[in-house]
Amino acid sequence: MSKRILIMPDGNWLSHTSRALEIAKVLRETGHEVIFAIDGPYTRLAQENGFEIITIQTIDPERILACSRDSRTNWYEYDFIKTSVEAELKLFDELRPNLVLMDFRLTLSISCELANIPLAVILNTSWTNFYTVNHGAPESHGLSKIFDKSITDQYASLLRKKILERDNRPFNKFRKEVGLPPRENILDTWRGDLNLLADLPEYGPTENLPGHYKYIGPIVWEPEIELPDWYESLDPQKPTLYFSMGSTGFKRFFDQAVEIFKNSDYQCIMTTAGMVKIPDVPDNFFVVDYAPGSKIMEISDVVICHGGNGTVYQAMIQGTPIIGIPTMHDQEFNLDRVESLGIGIRLSEVNYQPEHLEAAVKKVLAEKHFKENALRFKNMLKDFNGPLAGAQLIDAFLHGNPLPDTKVIKARKASVATV
Secondary structure, eight states: OOOEEEEEEOTTOHHHHHHHHHHHHHHHHHTOEEEEEEOSTTHHHHHHTTOEEEEOOOOOHHHHHHHHHTTOOOOOOHHHHHHHHHHHHHHHHHHOOSEEEEESOTTHHHHHHHHTOOEEEEEOGGGSTTBOOOOOOOTTSHHHHHSOHHHHHHTHHHHHHHHHHHTTHHHHHHHHHTTOOOOSSHHHHHOOSEEEEOSOTTTSOBSSOOTTEEEOOOOOOOOOOOOOGGGGGOOTTSOEEEEEOTTTSOTHHHHHHHHHHTTSSSEEEEEOTTSOOOSSOOTTEEEESOOOHHHHHHTOSEEEEOOOHHHHHHHHHHTOOEEEOOSSHHHHHHHHHHHHTTSEEEOOSTTOOHHHHHHHHHHHHHOTHHHHHHHHHHHHHTTOOHHHHHHHHHHHHHTTOOOOSSSBEEEOSSSEEEO
């Protein structure tokens, strides 16, 4: 039986929009009525795929970046929470959806609870209270800029706990006003009735995971565009470096990379996402705004990136080692995992020098364990289909069918199979 599903990601971010889009496409194929309520530059992805679009105000992306680069989660102020919830409730009253699917629009946890509409959430394990990896203090946090990182690392768990509780205060203030019970912290506010973990358990481990949290594997999107003309002329005998900084990296990175590796023995491929124009492209560089990332990574020896979740998983799916320069705390955490799992190297954005990148490239190419570990994760990931698993879980949830008992879901074409 067809249901009406409202898809509500934050359209300012490629990662959040594209993950929701990939699940939405499968839900539509299943026969559900799927509508997007969204705003921001990546709204075009849903439009290009033929979905009905309703515009709804979203949070200022510059505020998100500023807070995240200061290692805070205080993205939402009280006034915006109030305005956003009012707009969401009005939309629910007009559309009467059977379920809302959210990716990084945290006010929906209040709106859906008030309207008694089921909420499904796409998120990573690191944004749950069940994540078990103990990261050090982010370099980007203010205290890390005052004290030595070895000192702040000792208090990282306490610091994180206090930040997540403090930054949730505006939500709890509003929840109290509308008669809802408080939630523990910002991660508790993030959760829904069904939580789709876009991670591999070995990469994002958890413990004591409730039954309404399910690992579905990564959701990786790339543009449906042709390979660049120069792709076929690349030399497979030359070491190939692939540079990409997603939609949140720093523009200066590209200029520095060109300066370091121009006229070298490396074959350098660069996708800029339109952030910068390279005026004089060296002969060993191949530069384009966008390209099919999986095909580029497949022929690359190293991926050099910002540590975004999607880019990291895309590299692992291809079995390609990673060098990362993070620009905000969640990217730092991603690259901590990359380094601890032996898949690549994390460089410091705070103390970054161009020669650090050059040395890291030489190290990754010279030491075989980076490639071996990347291939090990490639093998783990081959049985996952995040969009299909997510859509099938939503379909089961909507129809009142029991969710699988196991926490890891591997989707097959006909049904959801568990391991």
